[in-house]
Amino acid sequence: MIFLDNAATSYPKPESVYTFMDSFYRRAGVNPGRSGYDLCMEAGELLDGTRKLLARFFNGTDPNRLCFTSNSTDALNLAIFGLLKEGDHAISTTIEHNSVLRPLYHL
Numbered sequence: 854m855i856f857l858d859n860a861a862t863s864y865p866k867p868e869s870v871y872t873f874m875d876s877f878y879r880r881a882g883v884n885p886g887r888s889g890y891d892l893c894m895e896a897g898e899l900l901d902g903t904r905k906l907l908a909r910f911f912n913g914t915d916p917n918r919l920c921f922t923s924n925s926t927d928a929l930n931l932a933i934f935g936l937l938k939e940g941d942h943a944i945s946t947t948i949e950h951n952s953v954l955r956p957l958y959h960l
Protein backbone atom coordinates (compact mmCIF):
# COMPACT_ATOMS: atom_id res chain seq x y z
CA MET A 854 0.00 0.00 0.00
CA ILE A 855 1.16 3.56 -0.72
CA PHE A 856 -0.34 5.84 1.95
CA LEU A 857 -0.38 9.54 1.03
CA ASP A 858 -2.04 11.01 4.14
CA ASN A 859 0.89 10.33 6.45
CA ALA A 860 1.20 13.83 7.93
CA ALA A 861 -2.31 13.61 9.34
CA THR A 862 -2.11 10.22 10.95
CA SER A 863 1.50 9.05 11.16
CA TYR A 864 0.53 5.78 9.55
CA PRO A 865 2.13 3.31 9.39
CA LYS A 866 4.08 3.71 12.59
CA PRO A 867 7.52 2.23 13.17
CA GLU A 868 7.35 -1.43 14.28
CA SER A 869 8.79 -0.45 17.69
CA VAL A 870 5.66 1.66 18.37
CA TYR A 871 3.33 -1.30 17.72
CA THR A 872 5.50 -3.59 19.83
CA PHE A 873 5.66 -1.16 22.76
CA MET A 874 1.97 -0.22 22.70
CA ASP A 875 0.87 -3.85 22.45
CA SER A 876 3.04 -4.77 25.41
CA PHE A 877 1.95 -1.67 27.35
CA TYR A 878 -1.77 -2.29 26.95
CA ARG A 879 -1.40 -5.96 27.85
CA ARG A 880 0.87 -5.29 30.84
CA ALA A 881 -0.13 -1.96 32.34
CA GLY A 882 -2.91 -0.35 30.32
CA VAL A 883 -4.62 1.01 33.41
CA ASN A 884 -5.42 4.54 34.50
CA PRO A 885 -2.19 6.08 35.85
CA GLY A 886 -2.53 8.20 38.98
CA ARG A 887 -5.93 6.81 39.87
CA SER A 888 -4.83 4.57 42.71
CA GLY A 889 -1.85 2.96 44.42
CA TYR A 890 -1.91 -0.66 43.22
CA ASP A 891 1.19 -2.01 41.47
CA LEU A 892 -0.06 -1.76 37.87
CA CYS A 893 -1.28 1.77 38.45
CA MET A 894 2.09 2.77 39.88
CA GLU A 895 3.87 1.14 36.92
CA ALA A 896 1.69 3.03 34.45
CA GLY A 897 2.37 6.25 36.37
CA GLU A 898 6.13 5.63 36.23
CA LEU A 899 5.93 5.08 32.47
CA LEU A 900 4.03 8.33 32.13
CA ASP A 901 6.55 10.21 34.31
CA GLY A 902 9.43 8.73 32.32
CA THR A 903 7.80 9.80 29.08
CA ARG A 904 7.28 13.32 30.44
CA LYS A 905 10.97 13.56 31.35
CA LEU A 906 12.08 12.27 27.93
CA LEU A 907 9.83 14.73 26.10
CA ALA A 908 10.83 17.64 28.34
CA ARG A 909 14.48 16.91 27.57
CA PHE A 910 13.72 16.51 23.84
CA PHE A 911 11.95 19.90 23.71
CA ASN A 912 14.46 21.58 26.08
CA GLY A 913 11.71 22.09 28.64
CA THR A 914 12.53 22.90 32.23
CA ASP A 915 9.66 21.16 34.04
CA PRO A 916 8.27 17.79 32.81
CA ASN A 917 5.11 18.41 34.84
CA ARG A 918 4.20 21.33 32.61
CA LEU A 919 3.83 19.01 29.62
CA CYS A 920 0.26 18.52 28.55
CA PHE A 921 -0.81 15.46 26.60
CA THR A 922 -3.76 15.84 24.24
CA SER A 923 -5.56 13.39 22.01
CA ASN A 924 -4.46 15.10 18.78
CA SER A 925 -3.11 18.33 17.29
CA THR A 926 -6.55 19.92 16.95
CA ASP A 927 -7.16 19.40 20.66
CA ALA A 928 -3.73 20.87 21.52
CA LEU A 929 -4.23 23.88 19.25
CA ASN A 930 -7.69 24.58 20.68
CA LEU A 931 -6.25 24.42 24.17
CA ALA A 932 -3.39 26.78 23.30
CA ILE A 933 -5.42 29.27 21.27
CA PHE A 934 -8.40 29.49 23.61
CA GLY A 935 -6.10 29.37 26.64
CA LEU A 936 -3.64 32.05 25.59
CA LEU A 937 -5.64 34.63 23.66
CA LYS A 938 -7.89 37.06 25.44
CA GLU A 939 -10.21 39.81 24.26
CA GLY A 940 -8.30 42.58 22.47
CA ASP A 941 -5.33 40.37 21.55
CA HIS A 942 -4.11 40.13 17.97
CA ALA A 943 -3.28 36.81 16.35
CA ILE A 944 -1.27 36.77 13.14
CA SER A 945 -1.94 33.87 10.79
CA THR A 946 -2.41 33.18 7.08
CA THR A 947 -5.41 32.10 5.04
CA ILE A 948 -3.67 28.84 4.17
CA GLU A 949 -3.40 27.85 7.83
CA HIS A 950 -4.93 24.52 8.81
CA ASN A 951 -8.57 24.50 9.94
CA SER A 952 -7.48 23.46 13.42
CA VAL A 953 -5.89 26.92 13.77
CA LEU A 954 -8.29 29.00 11.70
CA ARG A 955 -11.53 27.80 13.26
CA PRO A 956 -10.68 28.71 16.85
CA LEU A 957 -9.23 32.02 15.63
CA TYR A 958 -12.38 32.83 13.66
CA HIS A 959 -14.46 31.79 16.64
CA LEU A 960 -12.60 34.22 18.88
Ligand SMILES: Cc1ncc(COP(=O)(O)O)c(C=O)c1O
Nearest residue numbers: 860861862924925926927950952
Ligand atom coordinates in the same frame (compact mmCIF):
# COMPACT_ATOMS: atom_id res chain seq x y z
C1 LIG B 1 -0.83 21.26 9.50
C2 LIG B 1 -1.81 20.52 10.35
N1 LIG B 1 -2.19 21.05 11.52
C3 LIG B 1 -3.07 20.38 12.33
C4 LIG B 1 -3.63 19.17 11.94
C5 LIG B 1 -4.62 18.52 12.84
O1 LIG B 1 -4.06 17.35 13.38
P1 LIG B 1 -4.94 16.27 14.14
O2 LIG B 1 -5.55 15.41 13.08
O3 LIG B 1 -3.92 15.53 14.97
O4 LIG B 1 -5.98 16.95 14.97
C6 LIG B 1 -3.26 18.60 10.74
C7 LIG B 1 -3.85 17.32 10.31
O5 LIG B 1 -3.75 16.91 9.18
C8 LIG B 1 -2.33 19.28 9.90
O6 LIG B 1 -1.96 18.77 8.73
